[in-house]
Amino acid sequence: MAARPRERTREGVLMSDAAVEGASPPAAVPTPAGEVLRIGNCSGFYGDRFAAMREMLTGGPLDVLTGDYLAELTMLILGRDRMKDASLGYAKTFVRQLEQCLALALERGVRIVTNAGGLNPAGLAQRIREVAAAAGLEVRVAHVEGDDLLPRAAELGLGAPLTANAYLGAWGIAECLTAGADVVVTGRVTDASLVVGPAAAHFGWGRADFDALAGAVVAGHVIECGTQATGGNFAFFTEVADLGRPGFPIAELRPDGSSVITKHPGSGGTVTVDTVAAQLMYEIQGARYAGPDVTTRLDSVHLTRQGPDRVLISGVTGEAPPPRLKVSLNTLGGFRNEMTFVLTGLDIEAKAQLAQRQLESELPARPAELEWTLSRLDRPDADTEERASALLRCVARDPDPKVVGRKFSNTAVELALGSYPGCTLTSPPGDGSPYGVFTAGYVDAAEVPHTAVLPDGSRIPIAPAAATLELAEVAEPALPQPLPPGPxxxxxxxxxxxxxxxxxxxxxxxxxxxxxxxxxxxxxxxxxxxxxxxxxxxxxxxxxxxxxxxxxxxxxxxxxxxxxxxxxxxxxxxxxxxxxxxxxxxxxxxxxxxxxxxxxxxx
Incomplete structure (x- = not known):
């Protein structure tokens, strides 16, 4: 890795000595158009901007369009859908988006890769074929399966969850694209695999091309949360001139795994070193970012501004992946309900204590968990009633829905005329609702039947990584000298x-x-x-x-x-x-x- 420069501008551009003195930085070396794979994103979660798929397909050239619909909570939601109807378990909004945009994607030669299959990728693949047939379109649909370990959960030591899905990697996606698929549907793959798979297929990377794979993982991690890479949820958001409707991000992948993060011309938001860094820092752990195909060294990532709305990601190194795959486990934990009291004016603490004592003494059955939180949003001598008020929230959880149902919430409401002065609540009484518990499990990769189901129905088994490396923490690097003492x-x-x-x-x-x-x-x-x-x-x-x-x-x-x-x-x-x-x-x-x-x- 190159020596660290003496200084960088706030945008992160690597500066030569001449540039530091005010000269223009050297121009970036252009990459031939044929050596760039343009991968865009149109969804960062189940419920993201519905129009984004059309916006990305019409906003400029793309080779691949990805959509990430899955999160820990989403798997629970889809699991409950599947309990009601075994034919469901996938992201239904994706189907509606495709009904509007499939013809456009085929016309423009843009392949679509998505994890919207959730718990039922085969079911979503079939639904896409039905959508295409109804529109008179010919489409080659493939899907990736094998992540669903629920039938074997007990055998694999995973307990008795509602959902149990291993995080698969990119090679099933790559196999489907190599076979000519126009649309590839997956279940639970790592978010970055939606980018790594197309890049590996396009550039012909092998399983041991760890640096290139790691570079694609970083690009995938940056764009998988949609507009968080283009100014959304950005700490210095007031610097973003046009944040009314930020555009979705694009990664221009190169043969060595480096990439440029950008967006369609004229779309809102911005792409800077800091907006890219912000997404890089999102939901990570240590310097080693483990995945099923490669462990990416986040401490090797180098960001360079290449111009307006263009940031180069380079220098990324990778290592062999760990031998075990992470498994997303969702379990129904029980039922919950909550009621929130509004406390206004003086003696807030005493009012809270009275409400808590009264409710707990009047409950016909005490829930397994009763959690009280007092939010002191009030201020002295407030000029509005709202600013003079605090919120006291009571959350009840129990395996029995009746214990946290109307009996609980009705008891809170019944206090209204006989409790602290000004007693009021933020909501009427209601029933409890089920809640889930997420945990992570781990299984040997060889135990997971990763399978690519090609457009012609052929089933191709995807072998686990041959070379693996146990995950270990990175030693803390040498720190720079602290600033000298001063005011x-x-x-x-x-x-x-x-x-x-x-x-x-x-x-x-x-x-x-x-x-x-x-x-x-x-x-x-x-x-x-x-x-x-x-x-x-x-x-x-x-x-x-x-x-x-x-x-x-x-x-x-x-x-x-x-x-x-x-x-x-x-x-x-x-x-x-x-x-x-x-x-x-x-x-x-x-x-x-x-x-x-x-x-x-x-x-």
Whole structure:
């Protein structure tokens, strides 16, 4: 890997000595058009912008269009769909999108690769054929299966879940595309596999081309969450001139696995080094990003601005994948209900204690879990009633739906005229609802029957990786020298730092990064695990691991157990930790005054 440059601009462009002095940076070496595979994305989750498929097909040239519809919570939703109707279990919105856009994709020669098959990829493949037949279109549909381990869950030591799906890799997709498929449907594959598969098929990569595969994994990780790569959910969002309707991202893959992230001309949003870095930091763990085909070294990723809305990803290295595949397990945990009391004015704590004591003493049956949260949103001498009010939330969970049903919520409402002054609630009484619990399992890759079902119905088994390597943590790299002592000022961390956070089961991650080498010298020494515990009291007693990614001037913190048993468990106000990074950025720390005033500073 090349030596680290002495300084970079805030956009991350590698600067030569002449460029630092004000000269123009050297032009990027062009890549012949035939050596670029343009892969776009039109969905980052089940429920994303419905019009995005048409927008991507009409906005400019593409070779492949991908759509990511699956998440941990989505698998639970699809599992419940399948319980009601065995023919379902796939993303139904994808079918409606294809009804409008299949002819357009065929006309433009754009292949579609999607994990919308969910728990029933064969069923979705058949539904696509029906859509094509109704429209008088000839389409070659293939699908990938084998991820569904539910029938063998007990045998594989996975318990008795509602869903059990192994994360497959890219080679089944590649096999389908090589066989001429126009549309490839998968179940639970890794999100990045939707990009890696087309790239491997197009460029003829082998199973041991780890660096190229790792480069494609990074490109796939960047575009799989849609507009999060083009300014959506971006910490410095006020810098994005046109965020009204951001365009979806495109990865221009090259034969060596490097890529350029961009978007269609004229679409909203922006693509910069920071918007790409933001997505890179989303829902990751350590410097090794494990997958079924390759383990990607995130500490090798290099980002370079190539021009407006163009960011080069290069230098990515890969290693052999681990011998076991991760399995997404969703289990019905029981039933939940919640009621929220509004507490206004004086004596908020005493009012909360009274409401809690009354409700718990009046419940006909105590739920297995009763969780109280007081959100002090009130302020003294408030100029509106809303600003004078706090929220007291009570969440009840129990295996018996009757215990957390109307008996629970009716009891809360019955307190209205005999409790604290001003007693009111945010909702009427209602029934409880089932909730899920997500856990991750692991099985030997050889136990998973990864299979490509080609357009002609042929079934091609996909062998597991021949070369594997047990996953291990990367030793913390050498840190830069800290800044010399000097004056500081109390300011929000977000005055200079960006962040992106997300969920992985019950764990949360927060990626934090800065734009200049001087800021990095401060951040890497100031933002320790102990400091995060102080800044985020909710995490103070939980295990926290810090990972250092100097090439991105970034730190990633993994907080274990913050989200309870996953998003469906709904353990906290922000069950997917989407705002956790913004909370951290809002906390005040002592920042060297020399780092303030030239970048971002907010009150």
């Amino acid at each position: 500081t000022r109390r300011a929000p961390l977000g005055a200079i730092a960006l962040a992106r956070s997300g969920d992985k089961g019950g764990n949360a991650n927060i990626g934090v990064w800065v734009r200049t080498d001087e800021q990095w010298r401060w951040l890497v020494h100031a933002l320790t695990v102990d400091e995060v515990r102080v800044l985020l009291p909710e995490a103070a007693k939980l295990p926290i691991t810090r990972h250092v990614l100097p090439e991105l001037r970034a730190l990633n913190f993994v907080i274990e157990g913050l989200l309870g048993q996953g998003v469906a468990y709904n353990a906290r106000f922000d069950p997917q930790a989407k705002g956790l990074g913004e909370w951290l950025r809002s906390r005040h720390v002592d920042v060297p005054t020399g780092l303030l005033g030239t970048g971002r500073e907010r009150s």
